[in-house]
Amino acid sequence: MIQIQEIHKSFGRQKVIDGLSISIAKGELVAVLGSSGSGKSVLLKHVAGLLKPDRGKILLDGQDIHGLRGKTLASLRNRMGFLFQGGAMFDSMTVFENVAFPLTERTRLPGEEIRVKVMKELEAVGLSGSEEKYPSQLSGGMIKRAAMARALVRDPEIMMIDEPTTGLDPAIRLAVLKLIDESHKRLKFTGIVVTHEIPSALAIVDHVVFLKAGKVYSKTSGADFLSSSDPVIREFLGGDEGPEICPQKQGG
Amino acid sequence: MEFISDIGAFTLTRLYRMGVMGLFLLKSFLYSLSPPIKIRRVIKQIHFIGFQSTLVIILTGSFSGMVLGFQGYYSLSRFGSEAFLGPMVGLSLIKELGPVISALMVTGRAGSAIAAEIGIMRITEQIDALELMGLNAFRYLIVPNLIAALISLPLLTAIFDVCGIAGGYLIGGKLLGVGAGTYFGEMASYVGMTDVLEGLYKSLSFGIIIAWVSCYKGYYTTIFTGFGAEGVSKATTQAVVMASVVILVWDYFMTSALF
Numbered sequence: 001m002i003q004i005q006e007i008h009k010s011f012g013r014q015k016v017i018d019g020l021s022i023s024i025a026k027g028e029l030v031a032v033l034g035s036s037g038s039g040k041s042v043l044l045k046h047v048a049g050l051l052k053p054d055r056g057k058i059l060l061d062g063q064d065i066h067g068l069r070g071k072t073l074a075s076l077r078n079r080m081g082f083l084f085q086g087g088a089m090f091d092s093m094t095v096f097e098n099v100a101f102p103l104t105e106r107t108r109l110p111g112e113e114i115r116v117k118v119m120k121e122l123e124a125v126g127l128s129g130s131e132e133k134y135p136s137q138l139s140g141g142m143i144k145r146a147a148m149a150r151a152l153v154r155d156p157e158i159m160m161i162d163e164p165t166t167g168l169d170p171a172i173r174l175a176v177l178k179l180i181d182e183s184h185k186r187l188k189f190t191g192i193v194v195t196h197e198i199p200s201a202l203a204i205v206d207h208v209v210f211l212k213a214g215k216v217y218s219k220t221s222g223a224d225f226l227s228s229s230d231p232v233i234r235e236f237l238g239g240d241e242g243p244e245i246c247p248q249k250q251g252g
Numbered sequence: 253m254e255f256i257s258d259i260g261a262f263t264l265t266r267l268y269r270m271g272v273m274g275l276f277l278l279k280s281f282l283y284s285l286s287p288p289i290k291i292r293r294v295i296k297q298i299h300f301i302g303f304q305s306t307l308v309i310i311l312t313g314s315f316s317g318m319v320l321g322f323q324g325y326y327s328l329s330r331f332g333s334e335a336f337l338g339p340m341v342g343l344s345l346i347k348e349l350g351p352v353i354s355a356l357m358v359t360g361r362a363g364s365a366i367a368a369e370i371g372i373m374r375i376t377e378q379i380d381a382l383e384l385m386g387l388n389a390f391r392y393l394i395v396p397n398l399i400a401a402l403i404s405l406p407l408l409t410a411i412f413d414v415c416g417i418a419g420g421y422l423i424g425g426k427l428l429g430v431g432a433g434t435y436f437g438e439m440a441s442y443v444g445m446t447d448v449l450e451g452l453y454k455s456l457s458f459g460i461i462i463a464w465v466s467c468y469k470g471y472y473t474t475i476f477t478g479f480g481a482e483g484v485s486k487a488t489t490q491a492v493v494m495a496s497v498v499i500l501v502w503d504y505f506m507t508s509a510l511f
């Protein structure tokens with residue numbers, strides 16, 4: 001379903017992705033781990049076609065995303081949900097309008113149906129009652145959750161999720177992970193979730209991909225990753241990788 | 253050698269960006285001509301670019317006209333031809349000052365805001381989010397500004413001209429005693445349709461320039477102008493400076509072509 005084949009990407013002199021390959025079967029959810037600055041967000045943007053690799057290809061359903069244009073690209077992206085690390089909410093619109101936007105612009109659903117669907121998504125992320133607020137009136141965690149609702153509202157077949165839980169409090173973190181798990185089971189989307197949420201996030205994914213120096217260092221199951229004896233992985237799990245890593249002892 | 257290759261690299265970058273800017277305009281036009289047009293956004297931008305500029309335009313127009321009344325009267329009275337104050341004020345305003353000053357005022361007021369708004373949408377990834385929904389950023393962000401500027405600029409210029417002519421009358425006609433009959437009568441017989449059309453063409457092209465330059469600068473924040481808040485502030489400044497320069501240079505070419 002998603003095949004990332006030997007991609008390379010440099011920004012100026014900095015090589016961020018250096019011959020990275022991942023292949024994800026239909027319906028699989030893969031966690032991508034790696035220290036801060038290891039190119040996880042850059043990878044997701046490549047899969048969505050927002051960044052173009054210097055070399056290599058990315059196939060979605062057998063189509064090279066960087067070879068698509070116009071209507072075909074739009075219709076492929078229409079099947080994709082993307083959660084940006086910073087939320088990327090439209091700040092001139094309310095939360096309701098933000099979440100409804102993909103539906104009002106890309107579907108012919110009647111207004112009432114859209115309203116019902118949007119309210120359902122907002123309830124699922126625990127934002128009922130905030131629908132008339134503007135993004136600038138929300139806390140960082142609320143923006144993240146509203147953006148999650150917007151990404152899920154079109155029932156995507158492909159999901160790119162960039163750090164869904166960073167900046168949330170422990171209880172809500174678990175709720176968001178549960179939401180991802182449930183919607184994954186319900187929609188059967190193929191997806192990548194970038195996360196620092198170890199170990200709780202590893203329970204909801206099929207594989208764990210660990211990035212190091214722009215390459216895939218290891219691809220394992222969640223349990224194998226946690227019990228790995230590889231010194232590099234142990235060091236990564238041992239924390240001390242940067243301020244963005246969340247404390248490890250929580251949830252369960 | 254280093255020096256020569258630096259010059260080469262600099263020239264190539266400039267040429268490349270000019271190409272990008274040209275394509276940006278072309279794309280904006282193509283999308284403006286192909287439906288769907290986002291009418292609600294167009295109206296919102298007309299409100300912002302046009303309606304909210306009226307007070308500024310009324311003020312600057314009136315005062316420009318009043319200054320013209322004084323200056324024109326003193327220059328003309330040296331040749332004993334104060335009677336031509338009306339045509340002088342009318343022609344300067346309609347052919348030149350109306351379109352140019354209105355455009356510069358709108359650049360300062362709305363052009364900078366457009367560049368900042370689009371630049372912020374770029375750095376906060378809202379433009380990427382739009383594209384990931386399968387939507388076209390040009391249709392949502394650029395085209396409404398282009399159409400709104402095309403509609404607003406001629407109207408604002410007309411308001412500017414009217415206020416300026418009234419201001420000139422207040423000074424020349426009332427205060428310095430040229431008289432309404434002479435002021436407006438001579439104006440009517442010397443200012444023709446071609447002059448009005450020249451002003452109209454100018455204001456239309458200035459509208460395009462304002463929307464084009466400020467949208468372009470905002471859209472390419474992070475890519476050409478640098479990252480973060482600093483990138484946006486640079487984009488905004490550059491938009492105002494560049495649009496003003498392009499307006500004045502283009503005005504010269506149009507004037508010499510229409511002369």
Ligand SMILES: Nc1ncnc2c1ncn2[C@@H]1O[C@H](COP(=O)(O)OP(=O)(O)OP(=O)(O)O)[C@@H](O)[C@H]1O
Pocket residue numbers: 011016034035036037038039040041042043085244
């Ligand atoms: N548009 C860009 N231009 C230049 N460099 C970039 C750009 N985007 C990312 N980078 C660089 O690429 C590297 C990887 O960035 P990326 O955002 O993918 O990190 P990350 O793995 O997502 O980190 P984090 O966990 O902190 O979010 C960083 O060093 C960053 O400076």
Ligand SMILES: [Mg+2]
Pocket residue numbers: 040041042085162
């Ligand atoms: Mg990231």
